[in-house]
Amino acid sequence: MKIFVTGATGYIGSAIVSALTRGGHQVTGLSRSEEKDAELRRRGATPARGALGHVGALARELAAQDAVVHAAVDYGLGPPADAEAVEAMITAARAAGRPFSIVYTSGVWVLGDTGGIADERAPTDHPAAATAWRPAHEQRVLGAAGDRIAAAVIRPGMVYGGRRGLITPWFDQATREGAATVVAPGTQRWSFVHVEDLAELYRLVVERRGQGVFHGVDGRPTPVAEAAAAYSRAAGKGAVRELPLAEARKGMGPMADALAMDQQVVTARAGEVGWTLRHADLVSTAADMYREWKG
Numbered sequence: 001m002k003i004f005v006t007g008a009t010g011y012i013g014s015a016i017v018s019a020l021t022r023g024g025h026q027v028t029g030l031s032r033s034e035e036k037d038a039e040l041r042r043r044g045a046t047p048a049r050g051a052l053g054h055v056g057a058l059a060r061e062l063a064a065q066d067a068v069v070h071a072a073v074d075y076g077l078g079p080p081a082d083a084e085a086v087e088a089m090i091t092a093a094r095a096a097g098r099p100f101s102i103v104y105t106s107g108v109w110v111l112g113d114t115g116g117i118a119d120e121r122a123p124t125d126h127p128a129a130a131t132a133w134r135p136a137h138e139q140r141v142l143g144a145a146g147d148r149i150a151a152a153v154i155r156p157g158m159v160y161g162g163r164r165g166l167i168t169p170w171f172d173q174a175t176r177e178g179a180a181t182v183v184a185p186g187t188q189r190w191s192f193v194h195v196e197d198l199a200e201l202y203r204l205v206v207e208r209r210g211q212g213v214f215h216g217v218d219g220r221p222t223p224v225a226e227a228a229a230a231y232s233r234a235a236g237k238g239a240v241r242e243l244p245l246a247e248a249r250k251g252m253g254p255m256a257d258a259l260a261m262d263q264q265v266v267t268a269r270a271g272e273v274g275w276t277l278r279h280a281d282l283v284s285t286a287a288d289m290y291r292e293w294k295g
Helices: 011-022 034-042 055-063 079-096 134-142 169-177 195-207 224-234 245-252 254-259 286-294
Strands: 002-006 026-031 046-049 067-070 100-105 149-156 158-160 179-183 192-194 212-216 239-243
Touching: 002 011, 002 055, 011 026, 011 195, 026 034, 026 055, 034 046, 055 079, 067 079, 067 195, 079 100, 079 134, 100 134, 100 195, 134 149, 134 212, 149 195, 158 195, 169 179, 169 224, 169 239, 169 286, 179 224, 179 245, 179 254, 192 195, 195 212, 224 239, 224 286, 239 245, 245 254
Parallel strands: 002 026, 002 067, 026 046, 067 100, 100 149, 149 212, 158 192, 179 239
Antiparallel strands: none
């Protein structure tokens, strides 16, 4: 298949590109510089120069694909840039005039505080303020599904693995400050997924023309303080510091409230496309993740 990926050099996007090229697909990735061009070529993909917020400028190239995966996010540009990419995907799918797949990257924060176990049927009527705009974008994508268009939304959990991501700063904090920092109370549960497992879910959804919502989580919601302690121990420490929510808001804004949410997210649908996990849970693999981070 010919597949276009936005955010192709980002944390999740680069893993998606690698998974797709390993699967034998012809991948084109959105790139902003010569340095990013070289990174994409190393992963076996072809760069296409452009930027989030101006994806529609590549309309002809998008329509020549079999699928478009939107994995880019830029909170600085905000919802308008994300909406522009969504419209560019939909326009390309309709212009192609043949079977075409569009895959949109959302996130579990659209579920808000879950108040219990939440799978793909859970409502998105109380999302975290930091991503309150995402449910509408999800619905725009899903509403584009038709006879030729397969439309899917993937909601990654808290992604870990490698040297990037929201979780890896725990290693640096433990090393430099003696403790990994979490937003209080620390008892809130997060739903994790290894970045390589997540990338395989994208590959399978594209290849099998999956439709609807898929949660990219390992199904093992874990108290955040327990997860941070495992990372801190792997760095030779073990201590965890709880940052009061009011203090966290001063530096993080609405993201602090998102990090304080209790989320027990599972997937009831990923098995439909044949997705299986190759990585164990975050706590038991913390030492391996630390070695990977250092390397």
